[in-house]
Amino acid sequence: MFYQFYEMNHAALQPARAYADAVRMLYSNPLNPLSHTTWGRSVAAMAELFERTTRRYGKPAFGLHETVVEGRSVPVQERIVWSRPFCNLIHFERAVPAGRRSDPKLLIVAPMSGHYATLLRGTVEAMLPHAEVHITDWTDARMVPLSEGRFDLDDYIDYVIDMLHALGPDTHVMAVCQPSVPVLAAVALMEARGDALAPATMTLMGGPIDTRRNPTAVNLLAEEKDIGWFRDNVIMQAPWPAPGFGRDVYPGFLQLSGFMSMNLDRHIIAHKDFFMHLVKHDGDSAEKHREFYDEYLAVMDLTAEFYLQTVETVFIRHDLPQGRMKHRGTLVDPAAIRNTALFTVEGENDDISGLGQTEAAQGLCSGIPADRKAHYVQPAVGHYGVFNGSRFRAQIVPRIVDFMADHGRTRGRAKPSRSAGAA
Structure with a gap:
């Protein structure tokens, strides 16, 4: 009520x-x-x-109608290329000249943590000159009828794998904040199965891979409470007359x-x-305030099952770094990743995902050769500055683009090891 x-x-x-x-x-x-x-x-x-x-505040629009490719302004059109009840995959289609060499395909996995994917408008805009950009446009849970069923962390991982399959070979994936864990899990599962469509590179930015490292206020709150507290205090039913009326959700306003x-x-x-x-x-100055808060105050609900499973798996039990995270009964083994190159990015002043939490992926992905892994800490930025702002555009984007170029060429893929195949 x-x-x-x-x-x-x-x-x-x-x-x-x-x-x-x-x-x-x-x-x-x-x-x-x-x-x-x-x-x-x-x-x-x-x-x-x-x-x-x-x-x-309603869902904002991306409003990205043009970009600059090799010094020329080209129009950009949004097109939905994959769709499920809880997510649409948007391709920002650029009208580049015919016959021009293809740019890499980039899947940006936006956070499902209360804000819409448009929070990454600056991320998309910065990458458009360099790649064929796709982004996950997660659906507000209160807008999904109960007849469409549940959506939990396992479904999230399945969605990521399905999208990578839809985009095809030599795709690069970028996870911003919350999706770092499910994206890493998805890639690990794909590599363990010998999936030829596992991404060429994986960029994890400001994500909670191991929240035991340098815990923030958000992490400490989760550790102080058990999952029953979250279920009893923050889970509510979507109100009438929303299409998802009656669905158990974690409200965005909370x-x-x-x-x-x-x-x-x-x-x-x-x-x-x-x-x-x-x-x-x-x-x-007033307009800059409006633009920021029009985005920041626009929030969406999450399904209760996804929220609770994420809190318990990532923030309370730390299943991934402790080697016990499972996806539909199958153990998630980051060491099975051998072909996908890994780049991790953190902000020096991040108060959401503390320093070292994302870097933890480097140690977990022990199967990736050292020359196919890199880590970067951006000085003088907080959480938002990891994926947006002037320092992101000037110092982080060039590193991501170079990393994709260095490891994005089609290569002969190593055969999965016996242990990876068994996983």
Whole structure:
């Protein structure tokens, strides 16, 4: 019922939001003489701040309509090339000149952790000049009818394997944050089976491979509670009239509340600064605030079974680094990976996935030759800076592109060992 009350509160505030929006338009209209005064701009700013902090933010659009390839601007079109009830695979199709050499195929696996895949808009934009980019567009669980069945961590791994099969040989995979564990598991399972469509390279960025290393506040919370606490306190039923009405979900607004509370002072200051930018008529700074929070405050629900299985497997029991993670009864053995090259990336100031948590994959993937593994720590960035921002574009992207180029050529694949085949 808590989720239903949350929805009712949103609905109850709708008249106040409409009134605030009308006030904003009145006091920001240039035909109104008061809009040119500090008092008028203050009224408009207060009205906009109220409306923005009480609205429900819808799913944003990627809005990537062009990119630059070899110095030429080319149009980009989104196309769904694979679809399942809980995910669509989007290809950002570039209109490159006919006859031009093919760029590598890149599968970006976006986090299923409360935000939409558009949180990686900057990641996609930065990689478009260098690759045929595909991204997982996960579906809000409250929008999936109960008739479509369950979706858990095992299903997530199956989806990744199916997408790699759909994209074909010599595909590169990039996992940002949460999907680092299921992507590593998927590649390990593919290599253990001798699957010829295992990716050429695997890039893991800011992911919780081993959260025992340098644990953050998020990790410590999970270790303090048992899985029963999470089941009793954060799992709710999707409310009416959502298509997924009755589905057990982990609501996105709870995840958002947790993230914001970690840096509450920063968010309060940001909104205070936004108000002052509006009063001072600093349109550029105000627009940057809108763009960031339009994305950050747009959240989606996760299925309860996926959330609980992930919390228990990754954050409470640490199954992968302890060598006991299973996928539908089959042991996941990262040492079975022998052909896929591995690149891990971390941020020096990451407060979500601490330093060393992603690097742990290097030791787990002992079957990969040393000359096909690399690790990079980006100085002076937090979690978000690992996959977005100026330092990401200038210092991380070139390293990923070079790593893909060095290890992405079609090679004769080593035969799986007996132990890998048995796994």
